[in-house]
Structures are given as structure tokens and as C-alpha cells.
Amino acid sequence: xxxxxxxxxxxxxxxxxxxxxxxxxxxxxxxxxxxxxxxxxxxxxxxxxxxxxxxxxxxxxxxxxxxxxxxxxxxxxxxxxxxxxxxxxxxxxxxxxxxxxxxxxxxxxxxxxx
Amino acid sequence: xxxxxxxxxxxxxxxxxxxxxxxxxxxxxxxxxxxxxxxxxxxxxxxxxxxxxxxxxxxxxxxxxxxxxxxxxxxxxxxxxxxxxxxxxxxxxxxxxxxxxxxxxxxxxxx
Numbered sequence: 249x250x251x252x253x254x255x256x257x258x259x260x261x262x263x264x265x266x267x268x269x270x271x272x273x274x275x276x277x278x279x280x281x282x283x284x285x286x287x288x289x290x291x292x293x294x295x296x297x298x299x300x301x302x303x304x305x306x307x308x309x310x311x312x313x314x315x316x317x318x319x320x321x322x323x324x325x326x327x328x329x330x331x332x333x334x335x336x337x338x339x340x341x342x343x344x345x346x347x348x349x350x351x352x353x354x355x356x357x358x359x360x361x362x
Numbered sequence: 363x364x365x366x367x368x369x370x371x372x373x374x375x376x377x378x379x380x381x382x383x384x385x386x387x388x389x390x391x392x393x394x395x396x397x398x399x400x401x402x403x404x405x406x407x408x409x410x411x412x413x414x415x416x417x418x419x420x421x422x423x424x425x426x427x428x429x430x431x432x433x434x435x436x437x438x439x440x441x442x443x444x445x446x447x448x449x450x451x452x453x454x455x456x457x458x459x460x461x462x463x464x465x466x467x468x469x470x471x472x473x
Contacts, residue, residue: 348414
């Protein structure tokens with residue numbers, strides 16, 4: 249079992265550009281959530297996808313968007329990058345539509361905006 | 363809005379000492395609580411999951427307790443080793459599907 253995989257591992261982008269991050273969930277999982285973790289802080293919830301729909305969204309601007317594919321993999325897109333978007337982006341997968349299941353995280357994508 | 367607090371922010375102990383990490387949360391309406399380990403620059407590794415109906419969960423040298431009514435959880439790590447050095451994060455899942463995290467406790471175990 250490969251677990252949750254994210255790509256790329258590291259990324260450097262220029263302010264104003266757009267970026268796409270990718271996530272493949274753990275085998276058997278159908279729910280994907282994205283989190284942003286700034287240095288020295290806990291992860292902050294961006295949004296969650298279940299059955300290819302955005303089910304819940306955190307306090308992030310519309311520049312952050314996502315998508316879930318029929319195979320449950322997911323993409324996170326960020327437009328008009330700001331320096332403050334520099335962070336570790338984490339993908340988590342779990343099974344089912346309810347909250348009592350365990351979340352598994354990928355290794356993250358380190359995004360640096362210059 | 364769920365607020366999760368972890369105290370202390372950092373902890374340094376000699377090898378062999380037991381570790382006690384604290385987590386508190388403001389809204390007791392939770393589905394479960396998870397403890398994670400994070401090594402520098404890496405992702406999160408799930409250590410223990412405690413459902414809201416449970417009082418504690420154990421895995422090897424790790425034991426986590428949950429007192430939902432008082433909004434507290436404690437992670438105990440017995441006989442610490444240098445390999446236990448990492449940041450430990452507590453997260454609660456409420457009825458809004460998302461995990462709310464504390465800022466973590468950074469542990470250093472000195473050989």
C-alpha cells in the first residue's frame with residue numbers, strides 16, 4: 249500500500265503565477281482534504297472533496313480551488329500567488345462521508361513563492 | 363469555532379524519561395481526536411486515533427487519554443528515545459468534517 253502520495257515534493261513559483269498540486273489517496277479511501285501549514289504552526293484546513301464535490305471549505309480565498317477525479321485523486325490549484333502562500337501543503341485521505349474515520353497524510357508539497 | 367491548544371510548545375528531556383504532552387480543545391462536540399508526529403519538513407504520521415466514545419488508546423510505548431467533557435487529551439510516551447524527537451500534533455474532528463490542529467509540541471530527547 250503506497251499510502252497517500254503527493255507531487256511535486258518541492259516547487260518554486262514567482263508571485264502572480266498559478267500552481268497545481270496533486271494528491272493520490274490511500275487505497276480504498278474516497279475522501280481527500282487539503283491543508284496549508286505555515287512554518288511553526290499547525291495545519292489549516294483549506295477544503296475537502298467527497299464524491300467529486302467540494303463538501304466543506306475553510307477560511308481561504310477563491311484563489312484556492314480544487315478538483316476530485318473519479319479515481320478519487322485530487323488537485324489543488326492556487327491562482328495569483330502571493331508571497332504569503334509559501335507553505336507546506338498537505339493532503340489527507342480518509343474513507344466515507346462521516347467524521348469518525350482516521351485521516352492519513354502525505355509527505356506534503358513545499359511551495360516557495362518568490 | 364474550535365480552538366486547540368498544546369502545552370508546552372517545546373520540551374527537552376534526557377533519554378529514558380517518560381513524556382507527557384497535553385492538548386486542550388474548546389468544543390466538546392467532536393467525532394474523534396488524533397495524535398500525529400511530524401519530522402522537520404515532512405508530512406504527518408498518524409500515531410493514535412481516539413473515538414469520542416473512548417477514554418484511551420494504546421500503541422506500544424504510546425498511550426493517549428481523552429476526557430471529552432473537559433476538552434482534554436494527554437499523550438504519554440514511555441521510556442523516551444532520541445528517535446522520538448519530533449513535533450507532536452493533536453487534532454480534533456468536529457461535525458464539520460475538518461480536522462482542527464494545535465500548533466504542536468516540539469520534543470527533543472537528549473542521548
